[in-house]
Amino acid sequence: MGNRNRSSPSSTTPKLIHNIGFSLINDDLLQNILSRLPATSFASAASVSRTWNAACSRILCCPKLSSAISINPLPHVALQEVFDKVMSEPIRPHFAIASVGPGFEFKDVLPFMVKKLGSRTPIILSSVNGILGRDALTHEFREVKWIGNTVEEVPANTGIVLTVGYLPGLKVDVIPLLQKRKVSQGSLIDKFVMDIEDYTSSVSGSSSPPAIIMIGDGSVDLKPILEKLDFAMSMETIIVGDERGQFVYRSSDASRNVSTNQKHSPDAVALVFARDGNKVHGIGNIEFHFAQSIGVSAIGPRLKAASVRMQDSCTVTWLTARREGQQEILDGQQMLEDIDNEMENNMDCVDLYIGVTRRRNCSVGSDKPRLMTTLALHGVEGGDSEYLYVDGVGIRTGDYFRFYHPDPKTALSSTKNVSSALGNLKLEWDCLNKGTVVNAIDKREAFGGFIFACIGRGESFFSHHNVDSSPFLENFPGIPVAGIFCGGEIGRGCMSLTATGGEEEEGSARCHLHAYSTVYLVMSYAPLEH
Incomplete structure (x- = not known):
């Protein structure tokens, strides 16, 4: 009393x-x-x-990333645990990304996030196949999956990973690709790309942002979207994310917040990181660094599509092919038998893809078209005495392709190469920070990162735990890092840190939607010298 x-x-x-x-x-x-x-x-x-x-x-003179996961079986408790952790220290949220398991309801999570972070904070909330990060209570790093052979059994499917970022010197917002009736997809994609360019130009004076995190709707083909982004953006723009997600979002621009409007449902959403043209004097420079671990290997000879068919109501392509330099037309059964022999009758145990080299003219809006060469992966659905059936569209007669299969040895070797590349990058920064390099112009260190790993990877793929996280854990053990297991990994960036091989064997062909890979986004900061 x-x-x-x-x-x-x-x-x-x-x-x-x-x-x-x-x-x-x-x-x-x-x-x-x-x-x-x-x-x-x-x-x-x-x-x-x-x-x-x-x-x-x-x-708060320097950028900060705060991240945590929880797999508490009670969704509201898990949500509170991660918020208590990420907000336990000083931070001014410039953006938030939350990824949840199937046990969560968007209608419960998004209002909670808006209430806690404010209506002007850009937010992306997605449902995913698994999460990676440090436990909010124990600080233990965990990789958790909910479908397939799980890394950890989480029957309630209520895991969540939450990341909040403070990035002085950058402007961050969510740009949606809205689906509208009676408007062609090509026009909508053009508008999406131009919306990103317009936003970036309005805050920085440049039309290409340094980085984009993108989530696509699982029912939408992201290939043409990423091809146009690749056409429009500079080579320095990094694009990472999840090809097949379910999501809701909140933009700082209220006019874009139409994610619940059935007439304007979003096909994709982009979290855009743009330079701040009005950056406060004394603020240093944030940089983004891209790396990728390849997870598939080519098998069999190079083939050329001889005939291609598809039905308007179907997203499966039917095709026949010829071996390069030969006239015999191969049906689906023949092609699959050849690959089965190459794999020593082990084909039934693995997923199979074809990587199609596509040379297409591309443009955005009124821009002059430019010929671009891309490598598009299509999952193999089956084959018979007439056709090979593959997932997706966009293949033409005359396109060249090869078969690819998941390869743990390639993936493990590639992951080790990525870890070595990040180690060399860290060593370079350490040398600059110690002043041992002549004419060193700044001092730089990593302060956070993101991981986008294929759902097919993880402990069941490698027979070891935390392999996908190892490049971060080995080189930057103290920095916040968050990740998800994806239905398809988006990865577009400078290849200097990427372990080449596998799907990159097609030379100049650029691949932005991957299979059995892990994509890494490292964020670093260099304070200005005084």
Whole structure:
């Protein structure tokens, strides 16, 4: 009874401290105190006075990524656990990405996120096949899958990974690709690409952002979308994400928030990271780095499509082929028998793909068309005495293709090469930071990252746990990293960090939708020299 009128410490502490003159304490001590506050209290403290606001700004002078996972069987408890963890330290959310298991309801999660982070914070919420990250309670790194041979058994399917980012010097927002009736898909894709360009230009003066995280609807073919993005964006723009997801989103621009409108349902959504043209003086530079572990190997000879058929109501392509330099036409059964012999009668145990080299003219809007060469992977559905049946469309008579199969040895070797490449990058930064390199212009270090791994990988693929996460865990063990297991991995970026081989064997052909691969996005920061 005696305590019933007593205010809670969290609501009165900043006011009491200010009223008793504690605002006059040493700046270092003030910063030390403020840096220990959780994000919500930190935001309140920043509004106490100009002195406190300046101290808070000094604390958040560098970018920050905060991430956590929870597999608590109660969805509301798991959601609260990850929020408590990611918001346990000072941060000003510039964006949030949450990925959940099938046990979650979007209608419960998105309003919670908006309430906690504010209606102006860009948010993407997706349902995925698995998650990677550090446990909110134990800090143990975990890889969790919910379909196929699970890495960890999670019967309730209620896992969640949440990442919140603060990126001074960048502007971040969500751009949707909206589906509209009576409008051609080509026109909608053009508008989507131009929306990204327009947003980026409006905040940075450049039409190409440094990075995009993209989630596609599982029922939509992302190949033409990524081909147009590849055409329009500079070579430096990194694009990563999940080809086949289910998602809802929240943009800082309210006019884009039509994800629940059936007349304008989104086919894809892009979280765009653009340079801030009005960056505050003294803020350093954030860079994005791309790496990829290949997971498939080519098998059999190069073939040329002899005839191609498809039905308007079907997304399966029927084709026959010739071996390169030969006239005999091969049906589906012949092609599959040849591959089965190559694999020593082991074909039934693995997924099979064909990688089609496509040379097509591409353009966006009124831009002049340009010939582009891409490698498109199509899952093999089967074959008979007439045709080979493959998933997807866009194959033409005369296109060349090869068969590909998942290969754990290739994937493991490729992952080790990625880890070595990241290790060399870290070593280069360490040399710069120690001043051992002549004419070193900045000091750089990683502060966070994302992983997009194929659902077919994981412990069941490698017979070892945490292989897909190993490049981060071995080279950047202390930084926040979050990941998901995808139905199809999006990966477009500079190949300097990528272990080549497998699907990249087609020379100049560029592949942006992958199979059995893991895509890595590393974020680094270099403060300005004073």
